[in-house]
Amino acid sequence: MILKNKFTWLLGLVILVTSCLDDSPTDIELDMQRDDLALENYINSNNIDATKTQSGYYYTKTVEVPEGDQFVSDDYIGVYYEIKSLDGQLIDSHLDESLEPKIFRYSQDGLWPIAITYASGLAKVGEEMTVYSPSYLAFGNYSYETLILSSSNLIIKLKYAAKYTEEELKEREEAMIADYIATEQLEGFEEVEEGVYVRTITEGDDSKTESQLGSTVSVDFELFELGADDPVYESYESNQPTSVSIGNSGLEFLNDGLIDVYPDQKLEILSTSFKAYDQSIQIFPSVIREDLVSLGEQIDLVRPFTPILFKAEVLSVN
Secondary structure (H helix, E strand, O other): OHHHOOOOOOOHHHHHHHHHOOOOHHHHHHHHHHHHHHHHHHHHHOOOOOEEOOOOOEEEEEEOOOOOOEOOOOOEEEEEEEEEEOOOOEEEEEOOOOOOOEEEEOOOOOEEOHHHHHHHOOOEOOOEEEEEEOHHHOOOOOOEOOOEOOOOOEEEEEEEEEEEOHHHHHHHHHHHHHHHHHHOOOOOOEEEEOOEEEEEEEOOOOOOOOOOOOOEEEEEEEEEEOOOOOOOEEOOOOOOOEEEEOOOOOOHHHHHHOOOOOOOOEEEEEEOHHHOOOOOOEEOOHHHHHHHHHOOOOOOOOOOOOOEEEEEEEEEEO
C-alpha cells in the first residue's frame, strides 16, 4: 500500500492539532486563549518589541534586507533555525552555516510547525527573524518524550539563507546521486528517465513475460534514503510482496524503473525525490517523524528533498 500512494499531509498542522485537542470547540478556544495570554505575558514581562499578527504569533526582525527577494507561494526556501520552548528547553537547532540550510516548500502542507510557514510570508532572502508562536501554531497537544511537552509555546529563530528554483534542487539531488555512485564505486547504473537510474544485479528469466505499461509487477523490496544503512520501507518484514501497476503506481521512479523487467530479475533504482516522495512534508525536528507516523499521521517516512535507493527482486509480471 505504501508504494501505491504518495502520502501528503494536507493542512498538516490543522489535522494534528485538531486530532490532539478535544473535539469540543469551546475547549479549543480555551486552549488558544491560554496560549495567547502566556505569549502576551512573556512579551510584556521581557520588554520585547514584537509585532503581533492576526494568526496569533509575534515576530521581530533582527536583520532586514529591503532589497532581498520576497518569498511567494510554492517557493523553495533554505533556512537555518533554532526552536526552543518558552521556558528555554531546546527542541531543535540547525544553525551551523558550514552545512547546507534545511529546505522546505512554502505552502500550507510544506513544513511543520506551521508558524514558520506563516512567518516566511513576511520574510526575504537574507533576513533574520525571531518568532514567538502559540502551541496551536506549533505542536499543539502533541508531546514527544522529554523533548516536546504538550501545549508548548515556542521561540523560533530563523535565518532565511536562500531561495531555490526547482531546477536547482533537481541538480542538487542529481549531484548527490552522482557522488554516491562514485563514493560507493558502483557500476552499471543507467539513467532511464530524468532523475531515475537503474542497474540490473541479476538477469531475469527472458522466457517469461516482460513488463510494459499497464503490467502489474510483484516485487520484494527495500527502500532506503540515499546513504542510509537501514531501510525506511521493506516488504520482507511483513512477508508480503508488493504489487506495482506500471504507469499507475503513483511513484514515478517505479513507473520508470520497473518497465522492461522480467521475473527473477534483481535490480536497484536510484531516484531523486522529485520522482519519488516529492510531496513529503518537512518536519522540525526530524526525529519525531517516525513517531508521528506511528500515531497514524498520513505522512511519508522519507524526508523531503532526499534521493532514494530502491532494491527489488521481481517475483512476477502480469
